[in-house]
Amino acid sequence: MSHKMALFFAATVAFFVGAQNALAEDNLFKGYAYHSPLESYSVAKGYYDCSAEVGGTARCIDEVDFIGSKFTAALIFSGGKLIMVSLISAFDQELYAKSYTTLSKTFTIVSMMDDKTLLDVIDLAATVKSKDEYRSKVSNFENVGLGAGNLTYTFLEGAEVKANLRNAASMLAAAPDNVRSADLMLTGQGADAALLIRFNYPKLEANKIREALKEPVEAF
Known part of the structure; x- marks a missing residue:
């Protein structure tokens, strides 16, 4: 994993601070179950500790097959439980197009983001x-993001565009708690350019944070 990719993960992992129990079928990616325990991903099974590179508790494994290509999978944990899976590869135009097409078959794109601006495509x-x-x-938005080496497409699985859901926030709010999100991310330029596909459960994470805020504040 390159230094630039490690810095990127260090910046994004801060958004994921908790996890809550999920049903067994709530898989982040293939057989990687949301909230599965850290100890399940051992060296004996091919995983290695990439926490220093990623910037949080993480385990990585190489040569993961997806859409006919090989990725490094970075598994992110909070409280010893799996909350996010990211697939990492060097950037390739064909892989980029294939990733977008594959996600679009079962996910709906709801937003795009570069290093400065969020574009709500539903709105x-x-x-x-x-x-x-x-x-x-x-x-135009894509061209600017690609030119700057920073572009993210956010998709929601199974989300339907409806007349009363006129922006990305309303689509997420109307989705079930276990709706899966996928971020297709393009970062860096030239030889350092990378493609990442990040899977998570945003509402399960947000619900856990809300529950934590309801807990009594300890006197100090």
Whole structure:
């Protein structure tokens, strides 16, 4: 894992501070079950400690198959429980296109983000005057993000675009608690360019934080 990728993970892992119990079928990626215990991912099974590179409690494994390519899988833990899986590969245009197409089959894109701006594509689709205008705005946003080496597409699994759900936030709010999110991330430029696919359960994580806030405050 390159130094640049390690810094990237160190920045993103801070967003994931807790986990709650999930059903066994709530898999983050293939057989990687949400909230499964850290001790399940041992050296004997091919995993290695990449916590120093990632910036949190993490285990990595190489040569993971997905969409006909090999990835390094980075497993992120909180409280000894698995909360996120990221697939990492060197950037490749064909892999980028294939990743987007594959995710789009069962996930719905809800937003895009570069290093400065969030583009809510659900809101955009509801407010533009034509499909051509929509495509133009999305294309321009992509070009800026790709040029800067920082672009993220966020998808929600099984989410449906409905007339009463006019932005990404409303789609997430209407989704079940165990809705899975996928972030397709392009970072870096030139030889350091990387492609990442990050899977998590945003509402389960948010619910855990809300429950923690309800707990009585210890006197000090």
